[in-house]
Amino acid sequence: MELWFMGTNAGMPIAERNVTSIVLRMPQNRGTFWLFDCGEGTQHQLLRTPFKLSKLEKLFVTHLHGDHIFGLPGLLSSRSSLGVTAEMELYGPPGIRDFVENAFRISDSHLGYPLRIYEIGEGEAYRDEDFIVEAAALDHRIECFGYRITERPRTGALRTDWLLEIGVPAGPLFGLLKSGQDVALEDGRIIRSEEAVGSSLHGRVITVLGDTKPCGNAVALAKDADMLVHEATFLADLAEKAGEYGHSTSIQAAETARKAGAKRLLITHFSSRYKQEDLAELESEARSAFPNTEAATELKPYSIPRGNVDDNRQ
Structure with a gap:
């Protein structure tokens, strides 16, 4: 499994960075990928990766701010224009159905595949034989969710x-x-x-948070996560501004990871005031509180390895 960032900027795209969208590449036996948020330009970014829209299985939206959803109607339409007929599922807060259906109605767009739209609340959003996806409300200016993706444990290989x-x-x-x-x-x-039979393999846990101030649900969703994706819109000197707009600083993201006992932190959703060379400062600041932190780079794969159930997960 891998995470790929299609965009890491907040609010609007800049020359160096696109707005928010994250690919979760599923295990090889599944052969699909999931998408978390779909900011403007997401489908353009996907053209620069190995991912094909025919393999997009599910799309999870954290909240309805434009930098997280304005790429959605175009991407869904392109999937149909490519001749894809496989069903797709869309999960998001109340209002996501109106947004998509009104965009299609006004533009007279039609899909050639079944699109199942689920408006979620807190609790379990999805489960199958391999994964469970849970959602919880975060602390942002509008209703916003974070997602915890838990892979079920697997028995070890036969000797x-x-x-x-x-x-x-x-x-x-x-x-x-x-x-x-x-x-x-x-x-x-x-x-x-x-x-x-060899040692059993623990199920990986990936936590993808939407925009948020520090809150208890962010810590709960990230508990013991193998990978935590957390916004870090500002440096610590702008903590007051971050709180005013419902965002977190790099230090606050790191403190959430530390409190949750996460294994690895990827920070993203950087303010446009920071140029690409400034991200090293955001990363360094976060590492002062949580050393295993990296500022996410767009179009770079971040592997999420599987370990044995008796591995030390601290």
Whole structure:
């Protein structure tokens, strides 16, 4: 799994940075990607990546400010123009349905695929056999949500080489061992499933927060996260301004990561007052409170590795 930032600027695009949108590349066996927010220019940025709109499975919107949604009607329309017929799901705060449907109605646009729109509240937004997505309200000027994506744990790999070496024939016995059952061989030996299967793999946790001041729900959503994406609109010297506009400073983002026990922090949503060379200062300031911090770079993959369930997650 990987995160890719299609935009890291706040409010409006500048020459060096686009506005907010984040790709979550799903595991290889799934072959799809999810999108979090869709600011203006998102589909242009996607053209510079390996991601194809035909593989866009779900889109989650944090809130209805323009720098997070103005790219949405165009992207959805382009997905249809490309001939994609696979269903897509859109999740977001109340009002997202009106925004999309009115944009299509006024522009006389039509989709050639089913679009399922879900207006969310706090709690579980989505689940399947592999992932659970939870949402909680943040502290911004309008209704805004953060998302916690939890991957379910997976059993470890079957130790096939070892099993063949000790005389276990490939076939149905392998399946039984993989499913957690012990098996008896013809010579009377008992092979324990716990010996035949490698260490289980913990489910990764990715937290993507929308715009927010420091708040309890941000910490709760980010608890023990493998990766936390948090806005850092301003440096600490503008903390009063950040609070007035419902935003966070780089230090405040780092303090949220520290309180939550997150493993890694990516800061984003930088004010237009900061040029690209200024982001090192935002990053350095955040690292003073949470060392494993990086200022997100657009169109760069950030890998989210999987570990064993008994790994130290501090």
